[in-house]
Amino acid sequence: MPVSALSWSPCGRLLACGSSETPTFAVWDVSLGESTPLRRGMAGVQFMKWSPLGDYLLTAKVDASFHLWETMTWTSEPWASAGGALVGAAWSPDGRMIMGAFDQSSTLGTLHFAGKPPSLEVHLLPLGLSEIEAICGPGGSIERMAWDGTGERLAVSYTGGDAVYSGLIAIYDTRRTPIISASLLGFVRGPGAGAKPLAFAFHDKLRQGALLGVCWSTGFICVYPMLFRTGM
Known part of the structure; x- marks a missing residue:
C-alpha cells in the first residue's frame, strides 16, 4: 500500500503505517517481520502519533476525523472536528493528554484522558491563544x-493577519496543572527577507530545557536553545 503516515512505538518494536488510499492501516512487528491490518474504513490517514508510554495511538484523517486507539485490545473511539482537519498533534510527557491544531482554527484543542489505560474516556477542552487569534x-x-x-x-506558526507578524513562530510557556494554560514568551524570526517556517520540531532529550530546530524557506536550518531556570 502507498504509505502516507508512520509512527514508531516507544519500545521501537512496533511500527504503525497508514495510507491515504487503502481502507486499513497496519501495525508491524519489525522483530518478526509481520503486520496486522486494523479497521477498514480508515482510508485518508495523514499522520499518526504514538503516546509516550505506548498505551495509545492517535490516527488523523484528511476528512477532519481522527481516532484514538488503545493498544491493549486495539479498540478505538472516533472523533470529528468542526475546526477542520487535524494538522498537528503532540502528547504530554505522561501520555495523559493530547494537544492538537486544526487547519481552520486559531485555537488549539486538548484531549484529556479521564481514566487509566485502556480507558478511552476523554474530555475535550479548548486552549485559546489570544495573541495568535489577534x-x-x-x-x-x-x-x-x-x-x-x-x-x-x-x-x-500561523497564517493570515498583519504582515509585520508574517512568517514568525510564536513560543509559549505551557503549564499542565491544574489545567492546561499557555503564556506567550516571544517570537522567532528566520534569517533572510520573507523567511517562513517550512517545518520545525523540538529535540526531546535536552535536559536543561528545550531545543527547537527550524527549516526556513530561505534555505537555512537553525536551532534555538531555550534554557529553563529550573535547569540552570
Whole structure:
C-alpha cells in the first residue's frame, strides 16, 4: 500500500503505517517481520502519533476525523472536528493528554484522558491563544505546532493577519496543572527577507530545557536553545 503516515512505538518494536488510499492501516512487528491490518474504513490517514508510554495511538484523517486507539485490545473511539482537519498533534510527557491544531482554527484543542489505560474516556477542552487569534484575524489559522518533551514549551506558526507578524513562530510557556494554560514568551524570526517556517520540531532529550530546530524557506536550518531556570 502507498504509505502516507508512520509512527514508531516507544519500545521501537512496533511500527504503525497508514495510507491515504487503502481502507486499513497496519501495525508491524519489525522483530518478526509481520503486520496486522486494523479497521477498514480508515482510508485518508495523514499522520499518526504514538503516546509516550505506548498505551495509545492517535490516527488523523484528511476528512477532519481522527481516532484514538488503545493498544491493549486495539479498540478505538472516533472523533470529528468542526475546526477542520487535524494538522498537528503532540502528547504530554505522561501520555495523559493530547494537544492538537486544526487547519481552520486559531485555537488549539486538548484531549484529556479521564481514566487509566485502556480507558478511552476523554474530555475535550479548548486552549485559546489570544495573541495568535489577534494576529491572525478572521480567516487566519494555526499552520503548524510542536510541543517539547518536557511539556513546557510550545511553538506555533500561523497564517493570515498583519504582515509585520508574517512568517514568525510564536513560543509559549505551557503549564499542565491544574489545567492546561499557555503564556506567550516571544517570537522567532528566520534569517533572510520573507523567511517562513517550512517545518520545525523540538529535540526531546535536552535536559536543561528545550531545543527547537527550524527549516526556513530561505534555505537555512537553525536551532534555538531555550534554557529553563529550573535547569540552570
